[in-house]
Amino acid sequence: AARTAQWSAALAMLDSAHAAGISQxxxxxxxxMHSCVKARRWHLALDLFAALGMQRLxxxxxxxxxxxxxxxxAGHQWQLALALFTGIGGAIQADxxxxxxxxxxxxxxxxxxxTLIGTSLERRVRPSTLTMVVxx
Numbered sequence: 019a020a021r022t023a024q025w026s027a028a029l030a031m032l033d034s035a036h037a038a039g040i041s042q043x044x045x046x047x048x049x050x051m052h053s054c055v056k057a058r059r060w061h062l063a064l065d066l067f068a069a070l071g072m073q074r075l076x077x078x079x080x081x082x083x084x085x086x087x088x089x090x091x092a093g094h095q096w097q098l099a100l101a102l103f104t105g106i107g108g109a110i111q112a113d114x115x116x117x118x119x120x121x122x123x124x125x126x127x128x129x130x131x132x133t134l135i136g137t138s139l140e141r142r143v144r145p146s147t148l149t150m151v152v153x154x
Contacts, residue, residue, distance in 0.1 A: 025057035044081045051085035063089035080111055087117040096125030
């Protein structure tokens with residue numbers, strides 16, 4: 019019940035702010051997305067990610083890309099996880115790599131997970147032990 023209350027409260031806060039003309043930033047969306055993923059409402063997290071463009075917010079920021087990739091992992095959306103991962107600008111965080119590799123593995127596309135690891139090495143991101151375990 020607590021999980022349900024958290025994600026619904028987070029969405030209600032975003033809606034209330036929008037109705038009051040208060041714009042939200044990436045942090046607000048990220049918090050709501052994390053709440054949705056934790057409550058196993060991954061599709062709602064992806065809906066919020068899609069709404070970022072309508073709010074003219076930066077959809078390539080890892081602040082919002084990480085929970086979006088986690089939502090893809092939870093929903094077995096490995097292709098979208100790959101697209102989001104490759105669209106990350108700047109330095110890649112290990113959390114993004116782990117979630118994207120896990121999404122590929124859960125979708126039975128471990129070859130893609132290994133390709134992600136290779137790409138991350140080229141971008142000077144060292145895969146963690148968790149990344150390697152997830153890929154195999």
